[in-house]
Every structure is written in C-alpha cells, then in structure tokens.
Amino acid sequence: MNPRTACWLIFITLALTVPLPLLGPFPVLAPAVRYLLLATVTSSVALVEGASGPVPLILLLFAVHALVYLVLEWLVAALLARSLSRLTRPSRRLIVLTTCGFLFLMAITFNLYHMPFGTNPKANLFGLLS
Amino acid sequence: MPRVILLLLALFLGISNAETHLDFERTEEREDCLDYQPLRQPFFGDTHVHTAFSFDAWGQGTLAGPGDAYRFAKGESIGMQPYAKDGTPSRKIQLRRPLDYAVVTDHSDLMGETRICQDKTLEGYNSLICRVVRRFPKLGYALINGHVYSSLSPERYSFCGANGETCIAAGMKPWIEIQKAAERHYDRTEACQFTSFVGYEWTGMPGGNNIHRNVIFRNQNTQEYPTTYIETPSQEGLWEALHRECISAENGCDVLAIPHNSNVSGGLLFTTTRSDGKPFTEEDLYTRRSLETLVEITQHKGDSECRISAEDELCLYETLTYPKMSDMMGSRADPNDLTQNIYVREVLSEGLSQFNRQGVNPFKFGIIAATDTHLGAPGKVDEDRFDGHAAGTVDARFEVPLFPDRSDFNPGGLGVFWAEENSRDSLFAAMRRREAYGTSGPRMTVRFFGGWDYPLDLCQEPDFVAQGYRQGVPMGGDLPVIKESGKKPRFAVSALRDPGGEGAPSHPLERIQIIKGWTQDGQSKERVFDVAGSATPQNALDLETCTTSAQGQGQLCTVWEDPDFDPLSPAFYYVRVLEVPSCRWNQYACNARNVDCSQNDLTSEESEFCCEGEAPKQIRERAWTSPIWYSPTTKDPNQPKSHSGSVAPQDSTAPRNASFAPEATTDQSSEGSIESPPEDTGSGIAS
Secondary structure (H helix, E strand, O other): OOHHHHHHHHHHHHHHHOOEEOOOOOOOEEOHHHHHHHHHHHHHHHHHHOOOOOHHHHHHHHHHHHHHHHHHHHHHHHHHHHHHOOOOHHHHHHHHHHHHHHHHHHHHHOOOEEOOOOOOOEEOHHHHHO | OHHHHHHHHHHHHOOOOOOOEOOOOOOOOOOOOOOOOOOOEEEEEEEEEOOOOOHHHHHOOOOOOHHHHHHHHOOOOEEEEEEOOOOOEEEEEOOOOOOOEEEEOOEOOOHHHHHHHHOOOOOOOOOHHHHHHHHOHHHHHHHHHHHHHOOOOOOOOHHHOHHHHHHHHHHHHHHHHHHHHHHHHOOOOOOOOOEEEEEEEEOOOHHHOOOOEEEEEOOOOOOOOOOOOOOOOOHHHHHHHHHHHOHHHOOOOOEEEEEEOHHHEOOOOOOOEOOOOOEOOHHHHHHHHHHOOEEEEEEOOEEOOOOOOOOOHHHOOOOOOOOEHHHHHOOOOOHHHOOOOOOHHHHHHHHHHHHHHHOOOOOOOEEEEOOOEOOOOOOOOOHHHOOOOOOOOOOOOOOOOOOOOOOOOOOOOEEEEEEOOOOHHHHHHHHHOOOEEEEOOOOOEEEEEEEOOOOOOHHHOOOHHHHHHHOEEEOOOEOOEEOOOOOOOEEEEEEEOOOOEOOEOOOOEEEEEEEEEEEEOOEEEEEEEEEEEOOOOOOOEEOOOOEEOOOOEOEEEEEEEOOOOOOOOOEEEEEEEEEOOEEOHHHHHHHHOOOOOOOOOOOHHHHHHHHHOOOOOEEOOEEEEOOEEEOOOOOOOOOOHHHOOOOOOOOOOOOOOOOOOOOOOOOOOOOOOEEOOOOOOOOOOEO
16 A cells, blocks of 8 residues: 555545534534535535525535545645555555544444434434435 | 302403493304303414424424314324334324414415425425435525525525426415315314414515514415415515405405514514615505504514513513524624614504604504414423424434423413404404413413503402403503593403413412503603512522422402503503413423533533523513503594595404504493594494
8 A cells, every 4th residue: 555545545534434513503523525515515506596695605614614624634644644654565554444444433333423414413424425 | 269269250251240242243154152251251372383384394304284283282192203214203292281272374485395395296306405405404494594584585496487386386285285274173163162273474584584474364265375475575565465365355355464573583573664665655554553463472482572671670581682583593692782673562662653753553563472383283382391393493303302492492472362252253353453462371361451440449349351341441452532631541450370270280470560661752661560469589489399489379450550641642551460480491301301510420411501501490471461552642543545435344353345444443431531542442342
C-alpha cells in the first residue's frame, strides 16, 4: 500500500464514519458525506423548483459543512499518510487497514449518528446509507 | 350540601328562573335537542386540530385522520406514533373526559401535495420533492415550509402542473373526506352529544410571520375548495374569498375565521393596513369584524394575552419571546424589542383607538383557546398526560422521545361556548356573538355580565343568570349607552372550579381579575383589578409530589363596579380566572422519570430538560372571557355608507348576506334611559 492509497483510504473512511456536528440549533451528528448528500439533494430541489425562501440558506449550511469537514478530513488523512510513509509497506498496510476497519466496525455496531434530517433519528452506518 | 349543589346548578344552568327565551336560526335539518337551556350552558371543545391530512402532522408521523380525531374527541382511544411497519401504533391515547365539540382544521395549503406524496397511485408521487419529503422528512419540511408557508410569494411545486391543477384536484379528496368525517360524527339526534364543524386552516406566514386563520363553517354548506395562502396570499384576500364563495353564495353557507398565534406574528396578524400598505377601507373593517369575531388567545405554541410587564406579572405565562414563527429555532428576543400589536390585549386597545379614529372597531374579538394538536388529538390538554403536539419539532415519528416536546411549548387550551344546546347553529351563534371564553385546559365554568343596575348582592340571588341577561349583556357584548350621568358600570362575574371527575384531577380557584383597557387622550391604558379571591401564598406547591397546600375556592362570585369609570372614554373589560399554582407539564414529566437534580447520574438530556432549562416548573391555570365593551358615542357605524342597504340578519347572530353589516343591534334593556349601543351587541336576548 503506497502512501497515496493510504491517504485515500483514510480519507474515505473518515468521511464515511466520523460523526461531526451541524452547527446551529440542531442535535445532528453525521459524517461529512451525509452533509454532502444533503447539499446535493437541496441543490437538486433548488434547480428543479427554484431557490426561494430559505432554500439558499439551507443549501449554504450543508455545503459549507460538507466542504469544511471534507477538507479537514483530507488534511488529517494526508498528515497520517505522510507520518506512516516512514514505515514499511506491510506495517503501513496493517495500521491503515486496522484503523479503518476499527472505525467501520464502530460505525456499524453502534448508532453513532443523530440525523433528524433522515428517516431515523439515530442510526449506524447501514442506517445512514440505507 | 345537596342544597348547595342544587343552588349552583340553578345558578349556572339558569333553570331556576328560565322565563326568558333565546333563539337562533336553525339552518340545517336535525332533531331538536332534548337538553335545551334558554339561559345557555357551557360547551367545551377544541377549534384547532390537525390530522394526517396536514403536511406537517404527516411529516412527524401522525396517521390519525379526521375520523380518528372526532373519535378521540368523543372519548375513544386512538393510536399515536411511532408506528410499526405494519401500521401498529406504539402508543394509545385517550381523553379522560370527552369534548362537546371539535373542529378538524387541517392546513388547506399543501392538502393536495400531502395526498400526492402519500399515495403511490397519484401522479407526482415520484416527484423530486415528494422523494425528498419521504427520504429526508425534516429537510423536506424545511424546504417546503420556506417555499410555501413562509414565502412572500408562495408557489406550487412543478408537479402540480399549470395553475396547480393537479394538486388542487388531489386536494379535493381529503377535503371531501374532512366533510364526510364531520358529518359522520355530528350527532343530529335529540341526544345532541357531540358537534363537529367543517373547517380548515389558512396558513399564511409571510416572511416567517404567522398570520394563520382557522376557518369554521356553520353547517354542511362550505366552500367548494378551501382558500389557500398559495392562491390567496393576504388576509383581505381570504376575507373576500370567504365572502364570495360562502356568505354571498346563497346556498346556506356561513363562516367565521379565527386568527391565532399573534405572539409570533411580528405584528402582521392584526395590521391596520392592507397587505399592499394601503389603508383598509370601511368595508374591510366591517368585513374583518363580522368574520373575525373570535381570537385564539392561547395554544400549544404559546400564550398571546399580554406583554410581560411590571403592572401585570401574570402576563408571564407560557410566553414565547420569538419575534416571529420562523425564529422558533433560533434565539429568543428581549420582550421589550418585540413589535406592537402582537398580544390580544394590545389589539383590543388598538380597536378602541381605531373606533376613536374611524368610528369602527375592527378588533372586536371574543376570546377562546385551543390546542393546535398535530396528533389528531383534540382537547388533549392535561398537564400530567402531555404527549406533545409538535409540528415538525420533535422526532416522535421514529421513536418515543424522552420528553414529549420542547419545554417552551405547552398542551394548549379549550374553547368554551355559552349556547342553548349542543348543535352547530347554537354553537356557531355563540361564536358570532362572542359569548365564549378560553381556558388553559381546566373546565372551569365562568359567567360574566355587564350592566348598569346589577344589585351588589346579585351573587346571593338564585336567578343570577336570568338577571345577568335581563339587566345587561353577557361576555362578548356591548354595554348599552346610558344617558344618566354619574352612573358607573357594574360587572357580575362568577366562576366554578373544574369539577374534575373520575381520574381527572382538578385544582381550586385562586382569584378572579377584571382587566380593563381604555383610551385616554389618545393613549392606551390598562389596569388589572383583583375582584374576588386572593393570591396564593408562595411555596404552597410541592413540586416533588405536585400537591398543593393552598385551599383555594370551589366558587367565586362578585359584582364589581368600575371605580375609575370615565363616560367619555371607550373601554373594554374582560375576566381572568386563576387557579392555585399547579405543576407544569415538564415538572410532571421529570417527576415521572424520577429525575433528581441533586444527583449526578442524570443523562445530559434529563439534566438539560429538568434542571438547567428556563421553563417554569409551575403554572397558574386560567380562563379568559370575551370582553364587554363600552363605547361613549351614540354615532352608529353599524353599516358603512357604501352598504347601507345590506340585509339585516334574521337573528341577532347570523350576518348571512349582511356582508358589511355587523350583528344587528338589539336593545336589551327595559330601562327607558338606555339607548342601543353604538356597535353590535353580544346578547340578543329577549325578555
């Protein structure tokens, strides 16, 4: 596993699994991809039905969260990948896969996410993606 | 003891001396009621009920339809969310005591869209916005709320087709179902056990400011399709539509509109100009007054009686200090920064000012209360059994929440009509003449009369009620103008505590207050008088057990004379009846979970809700009567110049085809020195 692959793998794992808050009066804890999905849905509605009322504000809320969180997670992934680059390839692979596997396991086992914008207020990764 | 009970019965039902006779126009075919009381009886119910036909109620998981809501009102149990996939409800709810009447008032806006998004067979089911609503309910709610309800220029979604035809056509089905449910549950037999009305809610919220109205039809004759904010985005547009499509339709249709939640209206619910900024015409003012005879003073989303002030500390009751409805997700505002005319008392005062300026009081509101339930659960007002009413604010759709609602919301109240019998015509007549009051939930019985000649010992008289009517006017009426100088008006007021019942706890009364508002030198003034009973000592309520050491009163009665009466100043008087302090719903909820704030083993939600929140732990349940007005001038603006030929109604309460003529003026006194009041009266009683 080369550092570039490690970086991508860590980034994807973080983006899919790490619960992050939505700033504002909403008790939301969701991974960055969720904000990206909500921003995409909102922008689709805005394109089809027009961006009247609070639609631009809602879109901005989700888009900013998605962008900021994804950038932060990319930086974290890049830093981790760089620090792991000194290790041997098997060691690097072991650490990356173990860490990512652990995060996915947690995300599958526990209802880590609080998503009042979804169909379940609390969910695990499967609930998030279903 | 039995004699006391008999005397009370005689006092409040007026059967001891019922030589007077009341009448109203019967506009429908039905049996006469066996229980007909010429001196009227109180009927308790709810005029503000949402079911699964309302977009926001469906979005939060409510599946109860109008029929279920009426069944609930009549005392049956219904299911409540969350529901299992097979439709089995996780909870059952039931009233301790059935209601006498109810009105299902689903949102007219999005009625068709809601049906389309629910029904796979309808065109539009797979539209993007319906998919979003089903897959992301809260996001869908937020998007649609902004696109329709709170938009300044609301539009229908593209799947509704040209001019919204698809959605309007889809909305016809629920509208017909609403009417059928009302008909099915209306007791047309001589037993007269339950009355339903056909209604809907016009849901205007321009810029997030609430200007909602509940529209209630007198009988089975209604508009062909309810007016929507989307097609008719102004209050004057609603009035014109109701006139054009109902009152002037000459098919027996008659209608009222009840504004509510002025507390989050940003001052737009009771504007003195049209939506385009032009002043209201004289016709507008009369139309408003004839259609909007009642206002909902309290409900689930806060109390609208009065502004918090040092002069009236009891205004601090279920107060929401958000400038407008859409700010409820944000931070609160300083109460002093809120706009004027967002509280009923202010608006009643503004009505006096308008009368001084234009000779018409367009804000002549009687007072009721309601729940605004979004569970299809009318009259579910018990503090100790509150299950929330939330409209898109709680995720009860998917799980039973730890606490049923936001701590600043409340169970809402009930509307009470003094009517001869429990039939649509009789109750509607009471609504029109404003002989009504609202309660924060308890079923206390309140009488309020105003006149000039009541004996000060009237409360000792067995014919209290008959004299009340004979020598004056009831709540909602106008004091007759008097020519004798030096006389002061007297007000006879009596209250009986909620009798409670099997499994229905109730609390004794604390005191009766009369609130007077008047204008002086162009300034609005108000004053609160304690006229019977006295304040409860502090700390009488044990919050841990929700029991009180306050004795309170089972009944209160007095005749009060206004000591500061100025015959030259227009004024209004209304009554506030208070119970001794009792636990608020949040305290019951925390007690039920055995939350002890001195312990450290609380969850963050328990700690935040029960220990750190700003919500009060106790309340004084209360009732507010419709005002009695005094107007000094004899200039009679009953009919605007442009409509001087309007048809006077046959009975004193029915303005059908009297579009711009308010209720007929009735001289209610046999005293020769009294003239007809300058504006519409509230009584219509004939001795």
